[in-house]
Amino acid sequence: MAEIRLEGVAHSYDGGGTWALKPMTWTWRTGRAYALLGPSGCGKTTLLNIVSGLLTPTRGRIWFDDREVTGVPPAGRNIAQVFQFPVLYDQMSVYDNLAFPLRNRGYPKQEVDRRVRRVSGLLGLDEHLRRRSRRLDAGRQQIVALGRGLVRPEVAAVLLDEPLTVVDPAMKWTLRSKLKEIHRDTGHTLVYVTHDQTEALTFADEVVVLNDGEIVQAGEPGELFLSPAHEFVGHFIGSPGMNVLDGSVAGGLVLVGDAAVGRASGDLPPGPVRIGVRPEFVRLTSEEAPPGIAARVTGIDRMGAYDLVHAQVNGHPLVARTDAAAVREPGSVTFLRFAEGRAFLFRDAVRCGVVEPLAGSAP
């Protein structure tokens, strides 16, 4: 087990024309469960392959604790990696699959047997050891693939590249809790790549959001939800994603059109700004008083436990999540307020401030 440090790591597949991964410095801490979250093609798999050694980064260095491994091939790094679909030596039995990495490294027979049995016990594969691995269902095959990673001693980290893609939804839950269980029992560092926010948020101690080859924010699931540091995080996490309104800062006030919605935090220079607020933190009232801004209701989605109210503000669409009980008619005019400290200001997609309540008015 080791702390994995990336120092200015960047990767380009075409010799520097475009960068699949932009220079990043980042540390995977020992024993934590990480989710690497991002849309398809954002560089998640590239990053993972750089950690496991399948790719050598174009730039930068990688450290496992105090050992530099930038040029070390995968076999020398002691990393377990599980791929999107189950990769098995499918003419071998489950036992032989699990033993394969140990036999390649020349472990004595008893040691191989002891380790294989320990891992199969851990993963609940005991009764399948003698079976041909290709006869198992996709979920079990994926568990065997995982087991091949765990069987080696002192695994530095377990990397999972969207491992539940081929598994049917009912099995997903079982497997995910199995993974958490294994993480708890073995204390391995886990990096779980996914583009599914639910998977990421339920699984990880810490979620790393990757977009366009850059880490845009990393933090605990709650933190990403409550205080997105980047417009992308606001959009990508949460369902529906964060509302973004065009506004401006003038004289310390945040304006949408002519209406003030609050004060800008800090000493934000005047100019255009984008206001991001999650549907959960938009309040609708019928009372016209600052900082309320007028909005026209355009439609209501009844979701059962709650309603999603679609509205137009200054020509911008906006969604608010409200109690199911409230009665509103499409076409009616309502007034919006933002929950205190939950509306953020963005410039160039990066967070630059918070909307603070207007002095002397109720939030």
Place this chain on the structure above:
Amino acid sequence: MTATLPSRRTEPAAEDRAQGKRRANRAWFLVLPVVVSVAFTAVIPLMTVVNYSVQDIFSPDDRLFVGLEWFRSVARDPEVRAAFVRTLLFSAQVLLLEIPLGVAVAVVMPRRGLGVPAALVLVALPLLIPWNVVGTIWQIFARPDIGLGGWAVNNVLGLDYNYTLDAGDAWITVLVMDVWHWTPLVALLAYAGLRSIPDPYFQAAQIDGASAWATFRHIQLPRLRGVLTIAILLRFMDSFMIYTEPFVVTGGGPGNATSFLSVLLSKIAVGQFDLGPAGAFSLLYFLAVQIVCYVFFTVLTRTGR
């Protein structure tokens, strides 16, 4: 939508339905061109051979039904038996050489970059040469006096080699020629099979610390089963029926050394015009190819399932 369907279905009268059925049956006429062309290209010629094989033909007007007599005599003929063993041995050697060699070539062929088209063209080149030209090339190439290969073996390696005089040399020449000509086919098939293996398999092998041999043994070879089955069948059939190249290079000699079944058959059929024995011979030959292919196919598809 669904509610209106049943009522519509009951409307047409039984008469209409019968007519519709007749009309539908006319679709069989569309099969006619295939039936006619297959009849003329395969069935009728084959039946002609069957017809010959049960008759003793003295002249077009003078023929005698002899039953299975020709089959008996061909099957007992020592010359035919020797040619059968020779051909079987040749096919076995061809498979033993070309399959491993083809797979080896496929494994070392580049997977990406400019090397891919270059390697493909280079490997495919022998396949593009007409068979009798291949024979001519080797006939000259292997000559000890003016052929580059034959001269080099005699004067550089210092071996006494002459394929027109020595039976062993003739055999080796035909075998090497076949390997040169047809290993590319095996290589291309195997290459296609290897290319279809997704990258994660190789990545997993790297992570598991598998050696190059273990990667080949446990990842590449198992996934070549399908294409190798095809390669083995094709190479068996082709080599078992080899005719043009040995005919051009050695003419079946020296002596009977390279007189394979097809060479002997054409001698009987075209050379001596013994249509009865030649017909029986052809049918037995055909049967042998079918049986061996069936056995190969069954074994290859059943093992390791």
